[in-house]
Amino acid sequence: MPTGIHDFGSYLPGPPVPATFFFTEEELASPIAANPLFKAPTTRHHVTSERAADMIAAAARPMFDRLGTEPAGAVDLLITNVMLPDHPITGSGAETARLLGCTPHWIIDLHNGGCASFGYMLKLADTMIGSGAVRTALLCNVQNGAGQFFSQPHVRKSPYAAVAGDGCGVAYLSATGGAQLMGASVIHAPEYAPDLGLSGTRKYWEPGTEELMVSFPPDKLGDIIERGNRLVPEAVTDVCKQIGVATEDIDVLITNQPNKMFLQNWRQALGVPAERHIDSFDDYGNLYTAGVPVTFERALRAGSVADGDLVVFAGFAHAGDMASAAAVRWSG
Incomplete structure (x- = not known):
């Protein structure tokens, strides 16, 4: 039976942040600000006090509600990819499981992959589901660098900083049903x-x-x-x-x-x-x-x-x- 994706969830922290948080109107009209590589989006969202695990829980709980299931007993494999992990040693996976009330057989803090990590996580989960090692998987992607990293007083004036936003996306997979991978x-x-x-x-x-x-x-x-x-x-x-x-x-x-x-x-x-x-x-x-x-x-x-x-x-x-x-x- 092919791996199926049942649903997605997302969470965006705080109110929208305008481009003027980074630059004045005059600076936004400058040639470098108009460069397609650095052109700032109209808005973005910034993390303030949320931990990555909190963001994952906020994205995942409504998804599980829609699916009519509780995370406890419904997550065999939990994979996270977080730009700035909550803890440099323990990562964010175990805390995420605690907040969701589940005890997966596998918790993987997948730190590599960056912007390519979702496809990478899909392939990893599909391999493990196909092998029979797990039947269900929760994939969690967190970007939390805009509000904590790119918003530093001097860094935020860099042309790289204004394009970054924060948010979290999750997906729930299983060995039965769902959209076929x-x-x-x-x-x-x-x-x-x-x-x-x-x-x-x-x-x-x-x-x-x-x-x-x-x-x-x-x-x-x-x-x-x-x-x-x-x-x-x-x-x-x-x-x-x-x-x-x-x-x-x-x-x-x-x-x-x-x-x-x-x-x-x-x-x-x-x-x-x-x-x-x-x-x-x-x-x-x-x-x-x-x-x-x-x-x-x-x-x-x-x-x-x-x-x-x-x-x-x-x-x-x-x-x-x-x-x-x-x-x-x-x-x-």
Whole structure:
């Protein structure tokens, strides 16, 4: 029996934050602010005091209510991917299980994968369900860096900071019923991992007043953009070949939401019209790891996905060290 996806849930913290939180009106009109790589979304949401586990619980509880089931006894496998884990040692998975009142057989804090993690988690869960090791799985993606990381007084004036938003997306899978997971593809390119780091001279755990932020080597930006343009279509094309369809046959394409430039380039490369590539960037910004499940959940509630639609989820991570795609025949 193929793995089925039963439902999605999402949570967005706090009221919408306008672009003027980062820049003045004059700065927003500057050439760099108009660059498609750095153009700020209209709004985004920021974490204030919520822990990642709290965000997951807020996204998951309404989903379980809709499904008419309690998490206790209904989650064999719990996987989390959190940009800033609640605890650097224990992660967020165990606390999430405690808040939901469940005791999974497996709790995996999957720290790698970033914006490609949802497809990666789908493939991992499908493998474990297919092996008989588990029958149910809860996948949890949390972006919580905008309000805690990119909102630092000096960092928030960086052109990177204004595109980030916070949110959480979850999905519930099982070995019976649900929307059929048809195939998944994961591409690893570990040689590119060193091209993403943190700015500054101190280690992140060392004391100091220097603000740290995500950093890309300036001389590698062109290469990173090329990887991003290439990797998502490559992963999507691979999963479409697995299931014997052309990329043009995709009914709904859901990708991570880094910026408008990547979104346009991806759909053009795949031959997917703009109306079939869901764009949530202006409302939520770059949700990083949570971009795919949150965007899809909101599209579901808006009625933009019909039963029988071929849905493809895709994304690339960091500076291009991973990409993933997964195809689902939606029903539910």
